[in-house]
Amino acid sequence: MNKKTKKKITIRFFLYILGGAVIGICLSFGTFYAKTSLEQLFSSFYAGLLASSPQLSILLGLSTILLAYIPLAKARKRIADWNGWNDDTDDTFYRQTDRLLNFSIGISTLAAIVLFIMFALLTIATLRKHVNVYLFFAVMLCFLFFMIFQSLLQRKAVEQLRILNPEKKGDALELHFRKKWLESSDEQERLSAYAASYKAFSSLGIIFSVLYILLILLIPFFNIGFLPFLCVGCMWLIPTGIYLWEASREKPKQ
Amino acid sequence: MPLYNHLKEYRARLGLNQQQLGTLVGASRQTISLIERGDYSPSVTLALKIARVCKVSVETLFEYEEENHE
Numbered sequence: 001m002n003k004k005t006k007k008k009i010t011i012r013f014f015l016y017i018l019g020g021a022v023i024g025i026c027l028s029f030g031t032f033y034a035k036t037s038l039e040q041l042f043s044s045f046y047a048g049l050l051a052s053s054p055q056l057s058i059l060l061g062l063s064t065i066l067l068a069y070i071p072l073a074k075a076r077k078r079i080a081d082w083n084g085w086n087d088d089t090d091d092t093f094y095r096q097t098d099r100l101l102n103f104s105i106g107i108s109t110l111a112a113i114v115l116f117i118m119f120a121l122l123t124i125a126t127l128r129k130h131v132n133v134y135l136f137f138a139v140m141l142c143f144l145f146f147m148i149f150q151s152l153l154q155r156k157a158v159e160q161l162r163i164l165n166p167e168k169k170g171d172a173l174e175l176h177f178r179k180k181w182l183e184s185s186d187e188q189e190r191l192s193a194y195a196a197s198y199k200a201f202s203s204l205g206i207i208f209s210v211l212y213i214l215l216i217l218l219i220p221f222f223n224i225g226f227l228p229f230l231c232v233g234c235m236w237l238i239p240t241g242i243y244l245w246e247a248s249r250e251k252p253k254q
Numbered sequence: 255m256p257l258y259n260h261l262k263e264y265r266a267r268l269g270l271n272q273q274q275l276g277t278l279v280g281a282s283r284q285t286i287s288l289i290e291r292g293d294y295s296p297s298v299t300l301a302l303k304i305a306r307v308c309k310v311s312v313e314t315l316f317e318y319e320e321e322n323h324e
Binding site for chain 2: 091166167187
């Protein structure tokens with residue numbers, strides 16, 4: 001790298017920092033001047049969210065089950081009509097069926113995370129007397145049903161994937177499923193999995209920076225305290241630490 | 255991609271389908287298909303395994319052509 005390019009990169013880096021600082025200052029002043037109206041908007045939105053948390057939870061639970069079930073049912077039908085691999089088998093069949101199954105698994109995974117968030121909201125709503133205790137227990141039972149149903153849908157989708165890829169091992173309900181699945185994958189599939197993991201890891205820096213700025217901006221409106229910052233900090237530190245540790249470790253012989 | 259191959263041709267000579275060849279070399283059918291289409295360059299180990307099953311040298315099966323950057 002020559003001196004000119006190095007200088008260009010350094011100037012660009014400082015411009016980014018400066019730009020970020022200017023945007024941050026503008027947002028801070030904006031929230032300070034609009035504090036009262038934003039406070040009202042946030043508090044009414046939050047109160048509405050707390051009051052409607054049982055209905056929202058059930059709606060989200062049912063809709064995600066439906067969203068995960070439809071592509072799974074489509075994929076199952078395609079696989080049932082399929083005659084097995086031969087040289088005439090079009091790769092489009094594999095790609096489309098694989099996409100349907102992965103979509104179903106993805107929805108189930110995301111649904112579980114969203115349901116956990118909704119459960120936290122429901123608990124807060126019950127403690128602040130926005131929701132009746134009996135209703136809380138009824139929705140909790142629904143949560144349990146949703147989680148079990150989503151897990152069973154995941155298992156079904158994995159079973160269908162195993163029909164397409166007979167060399168694959170592992171049951172979705174097993175404790176070490178991911179490890180078994182990866183161990184039974186070949187080099188190309190592992191590379192794809194590693195590339196996806198690296199992409200997810202690379203996006204963490206942006207996600208946590210945005211989260212951190214959002215939390216800072218929310219301080220005037222909610223009494224959020226230090227805990228959310230600690231959570232974001234830990235979630236940022238732990239994967240980064242694991243990545244640095246793994247990258248510096250001596251590679252095992254293959 | 256500068257890596258070309260004659261895998262489909264040699265596989266047909268052996269009378270194997272992609273799934274069967276995949277089982278023999280410890281790869282998935284999808285990977286064999288990607289290699290045949292030129293969408294994936296196998297590792298040296300996998301290339302050697304495929305060449306051994308096809309009973310030819312790696313150089314016969316895979317060809318590397320320098321890309322023209324002009």
